[in-house]
Amino acid sequence: MTRAKITEQKAASDASETQGWVSFVGSGPGDPELLTVRALELLRRAEVVVTEAPEHTPMVEQLLGGDGPEIVDGGFGEDGQPLTHAARAKVVVKQAKRGRRVVRLMSGDPFLYASGPEEAQACAKAGIGFEIVPGVSSVNAVPAYAGIPLTTKDHREVAVVTCGEKVDWSQYADDRTLVLLSGVGLVGDIAKELVAAGRSPQTPVAMTRVGTTTEQATVTSTLENIAADARAARMAPPAVIVVGKVVDLRETLSWFETKPLFGWRVLVPRTKEQAPALSQKLRGFGAVPEEVPTISVEPPRNPQQMDKAIRGLVEGRYEWIAFTSINAVRAVREKFDEYGLDCRAFSGLKIAAVGEKTSQALADWGLRADLVPEGDNQSAAGLLEVWPEYDEVLDPINRVFLPRADIATENLVAGLVDLGWECDDVTAYRTVRAAPPPAPTREAIKTGKFDAVVFTSSSTVRNLVGIAGKPHASTVIAVIGPATAKTAEEHGLRVDVMAPSPSIEALTDALAAFGAARRASLIESGQPVTKPSERKPAGRRARAK
Template sequence: MRVTPVPAKKAPRPGASPSTRTGFASFVGSGPGDPDLLTVRAADLLRSAEVVVTEAPEHAALVASLAPQAEVVDGGFGTDGQPLTHAARAKVVVRQAKSGRRVVRLMAGDPFVYASGPEEALACVKAGVGFEIVPGISSVTAVPTYAGVPLTDRSHREVAVVNCSEAKIDWVTYADDRTLVLLSAVGSIGVIAEALVAAGRPAGTPVAMTRVGTTTEQETVVSTLGCISADARAAGMTPPAVTVVGDVVDLRTTLSWFETKPLFGWRVLVPRTKEQAGSLSAALRGYGAVPEEVPTISVEPPRNPQQMDKAIRGLVEGRYEWIAFTSVNAVRAVREKFDEYGLDARAFSGLKIAAVGDKTAAAIEAWGLRADLIPSGEQSARGLLEDWPPYDDVLDPINRVFLPRADIATETLVAGLQELDWEVDDVTAYRTVRATPPPAPTREAIKTGRFDAVVFTSSSTVRNLVGIAGKPHASTIIAVIGPATAKTAEEHGLRVDVLAASPSAEVLVDALADFGAARRASLVEAGQPVTKPSVRRPSARRKAT
């Protein structure tokens, strides 16, 4: 009897397709800190992950945003609360991968640059687990870039990266004019600087130390080898930080782009409905702000839906010549009724559609419809009336307008349409009610001036914020979307600093950014440090006589 030996099982080659038999892990670099720097591939893997093995607390928000469906496994600490070694962390990854689920091992920066990616990938090879490496943007290059410090230019082509946590470094080998990128150097920067000067580097060599780079908490200290120790200590620099040594640091004077954003680091309160805050917050982040959304309004169905039901039936039966939408919420309310009745956009056939502004028109267009009338000037009820045609009994077969609105809407549009000889069915399509108060720390921050600015997008947001959280501190910059909102703010004792030129959230954010830029320029011109509005000088105490 001939026995054929069974060939030894080969470990899957790196990059092999996932297999439920051997398991598979994706080592994903999360980048240097800014979630917007995550690669497209990394985001796709997180969205489809079933297990995410993390190593840093700051990964929590990223995972919650992109992988809420995944089980999160702490790869930083064991069940006893002690930090895991590289070997122990690798075992966690292998065990999860062998479960047959889609596993993402999320790592700060790049998995293969000053990280434990190589050791953990080797453990996968040894265990017969397939893997892939998804590079991330490393802090080695990203943080200096965000600080406005290029690592190379025409005159400086060579760069050396030094991990200063290593036990023994021969600084004589770095005595030339290469650009140095120092990692983990905050605690020993004085000793390092002295060693570099002793090795032959001039004491006047420029140095830039940047902490928590690529985030809105980023802070950079520019100094020289002779002074960096004292300057970093005076600035209270703490890890994590990346330090650049070399003449390229001088370029920061003209190339600093991130920390000079007009609203950099500003904590901005966004009191809006939760559904509507997204685009405004995104625009604020683009200017370097840190938006904090506090819902002040909850949009709910009308208490009595019969009026809305009757109006929808009238729309289908052809009782109206026009339907006028004065908000995105009104579009949403009518659309929900259509879904409830099994109707679609075809029911609008022969009906003219008016929208109070571009945002509302976009919501209508998303429904597959197009507004026939949008104000050519001011995007408001008054602007809509200026362009609205008067009723003509020859041209208009029907003289009735369907106006689905909020329960607290003003009568401006109704009265104006009636003056143009239109009959108006003013229907409550939704209610705006005051939201529950924000958490106590947020209320305290509002009252004590720890927010740098607050943006009000309607009179109701002013009334409701003051009602549920109290009046913002006098130092807080108040930005409002239009004259009516400004009037309400002033009636509540608030000083209006920024007024949008037109009633648009984007225009409002741009106006606040212009204010921030002008404020920054005036501080620089006066030779004063650029501080945020929430950073107030201690008031001078009057001496007793």
Template structure:
């Protein structure tokens, strides 16, 4: 962190990190930006910074918004700088988030100078600049072939458009100036048929790109009812978009997808959906609670520590968590499982065991389920197995498939309720309304209980919503509840489920293109059809 020459010597680690927040996608933060946020006492934001970025800051971090003053008037650059400097008093570590790159931001350098004047240590964390990232996400190269020059212009005041002579021009910060810029470029010598791309909400899954010409762009934007601020890309490079568009052509681009699982459970599924361009929203349908009578699990865990069992079989992450919590309560850790053979119902549970420091002895080689685990489980051998008992911690509503199968193989099974699954509280009214009226493009069900519980707490998804299920049993439950199943994973895996939905989206997109129909999402087609019907 640079210390200005007039800064007082400090004995603490306070100061300000001016961090580039990127163009809008939180995934474009640099590693250094995340590191700075992790250590922040105060985060200073304005209206252009996505609030999802605050997820990288400590839970109790103080957030200061410098968009406007108490009267609702936009703060000047110097006023913002003073508030940033004030936040850094008393040795506090401040992160000032600025859209794009700090030194490309309209007020960035002025805010930094406020720290220089106040003798406050600072550093500048470079970010992904809006002026380069947005054209890239729109599939428009700034330099290509013989077009080697590009000019980046932030519209913060009056512009001499006669000086904008590069092959490709990128304008940022455009709001009401669109008509003036388009006409001004024509007056400066650009031909009216010059291609122009108008991009809104660039780099996010709400990105929209409208391609027109300087002569027609104002009318096109009005017709599309597209609202700013805009990023404009002007020049023949816009024509590359037909071939190089990669972001808006993702199979689930902009799809609002409901995931009826908790945030902890849905991690890998939501990550896979985001890669396909979707906007996942987690809605918990199940709440995990301790068993009503904990004596059985307490006795089993003590027996495990005392060497009562040959095997322990974890059939879910929640079962593993329940056992871990009991061991921690006794002042023990993963070493309590030493000498035990450990089985995991699938790779996700196995990964959780490894993260705890336990390498499972048995993971299904085929189907990742209780049946798959049984297929690979060795029968009891009184010569090879010194103990014939298996500890099976599970949910209160789990089937007895594994316990029954192990008993048939000669094992004595302690089938223990480790946790209860109860229906979660209903989601907010806005979410329930969105589910019923088709504002979600797809719903992904990962178990029969998620179907039953979602319908129970929020109502049945709209008929136009795409329904995806992880396997045949879940699909059967969905159909029993009157839902049309559109997608089913080839195997019971959340990653394969996300992949199957992406394939469905890609196939649907190709069909719409072939038919010459507009590329509307399932939720948009429903509203569009309603408008046409009312117009008739």
């Protein structure tokens, strides 16, 4: 084979390797949890994500973190105006021609009321490979989130209409279900046209804006009154309108907007590492969590004490090691990694954990806790209740290794000493007050823009008040246990909710139960369901001083 031929083949191979690929991915109607498994996989592998809507950028950043792909705006030009289909296609093709893996993120479904077909044709014309990943369309997702089925055994036909001046509404005079898109500003005229065509003025109508998000709002009315009711509720695009008898089923099938904390803005003052788990639980109840770090976990200023304790552990100096937090597990594990140690170093050592979460952190490391308090006693006091007394016959060593925070109380140490044990109370990590949150967040805390705040320790109470001020009197205060409740009250806060056991699950469940009871009370008294932040000025409650 000639050198020229080899060079030619290599050039062809290089061109093939550098050829881009485009995945047209449906992002769904708004809720990022409606992304398909395939969509999430492609996003993780993408080098470039070409977005369509402003909310796509924070969604991608939330899903992938700060080290994600390059994000290119494919929905709007530099002048802020929406791009035409042709202009959007040029953006996608340009990125693919650079030999990159491109995800074209599109609202809803790429091939349903979207520019996907035109952009895919542009890729085909340019010789660029592509695939289509269907997404959940707002056509069916938004009504489903509003509790409105589009079909039932008695109503089998559905028509989807993109509203405009050229629609012949006389062809929709029958009783089939109508799903109307882009019809918010025209709903009054559309209703009149449908009534003129033969539909009853009492035909049920529902309009749902920003569906599948925690800002979702639905107005139910009739063709006769929908224009006035939509104006009164200040409905605005984007919204989906459903016309037909199926709308009546919302009264019994509404499930999303009736979640116990639906739309509540909840402040989560925790460490950066711990906040996501709590936020996820709150989202499950319909809340909108906002994480404000109040504590930063850092290594001890002087690591020598910890280094000495780890050496003592390896040399068999201790009978027990007691973990009082997940952070303590993490601190010891990091030291083990630093020294090149593994779980075998714990051989012959008894392990105690303050609760199930700490025990699980140990299990994730490959360790099994020998002593864990049960039920409501998952605390330092509960650990003391089940801790055995030192026995000279049964216990060859009388020493306990206690890796803890620098601000931990001395009650556990004193209790263990009373039981006959000697303690090496070692500072494994420091809890440092975080920087103050942005000014708008501080203002929202003080003026009652948050519906609730969840405190998971006494330090989160002290630090939040220290860096951001005291929450407003209307804000619901939820705490993880009696000690945290006491600290909150010492800072002038009235505790509304206390978890029956010291865990994130119990805390969020208790707050959800409070929200559900509040909602039921408002409905029973004939009042509109409002959030705590939607208070009347005269309804503010005074805090105990």
